[in-house]
Amino acid sequence: MVKNSGKSTENSLNERLAARGFRFTTQREHVYHVLMGHRDHPTAEQVFMRAKKGMPEISMATVYNCLGALTESGLVREVNVDPTAMRYCPNMEDHCHFYCDECGEVYDIDFDGSQPGVELPKGFQASAFELAIHGACPKCVKKQDLR
Amino acid sequence: MVKNSGKSTENSLNERLAARGFRFTTQREHVYHVLMGHRDHPTAEQVFMRAKKGMPEISMATVYNCLGALTESGLVREVNVDPTAMRYCPNMEDHCHFYCDECGEVYDIDFDGSQPGVELPKGFQASAFELAIHGACPKCVKKQDLR
């Protein structure tokens, strides 16, 4: 994992936001660092709870605003794999997601060299794709086996 | 497209429901036929509106119940590609979905022979996968070009 100094992170964050016409704010910086602090897939609510630890006055509306700005700036991915809520993923590398229908946990799954290639009909313009796999995660498979 | 007689459809529907412990009800039959009547991806609300035409007393709660039973019975697919609402797909053949971020329309996209193959880490048990492509559909691409 590459480790950046705080300063360079701030600069690149500023630049990425500015490139999309967003302002650099302390809330966006904070939400960004909160997301980067865990390699998981929190809901907006979970981001809110974590963000409040270092910034108690932050509001849910601001969290949604920040998540939107970070997503549009390409710093974070929205992951629409959990039917109950949007998830946010700090891992921008090419990968897909496993959703455990038992416990609701989301896992990153690497593409082993072979991304899915689908030929779109004429006229369609793709901007992104998301491969979601549903099933049971190892923990839940074990629980089922014990029954 | 294969066309079944009403009777055989009812029988297979009954069997598929019974296999999962669901009862055969007139509401479930109706919702099933409403879904099969269009090759699109309606929201529960849209299914509700269509279902009311032939069954004015049906309720939203029942529509959700029927959609759940039909999905669990493998007669219909849930498509989680629209961030604003679950979509329901009557096409059970292997295919993926294109979501137009401009107009919100969902399109079926065929796999041209090559389904995405991803190797899951040990312990994961997959039950389904869904490939969602985001972008602009032909109609919306045209609109953008006119600007």
Added chain:
DNA sequence: CTAGGTGCAAAAGGTTTGCGGTTAA
């Protein structure tokens, strides 16, 4: 200086649930 962002509270969807009455098996 001012367009854009923040915080708060209220509203707006989509989906689920509780309950009394009904029905498939």
Added chain:
DNA sequence: TTAACCGCAAACCTTTTGCACCTAG
């Protein structure tokens, strides 16, 4: 006969919006 299902209405949860104040550029 009875567990499952229906219809209705209320509740729930995630996400959006309106507004007064604030702040980055």
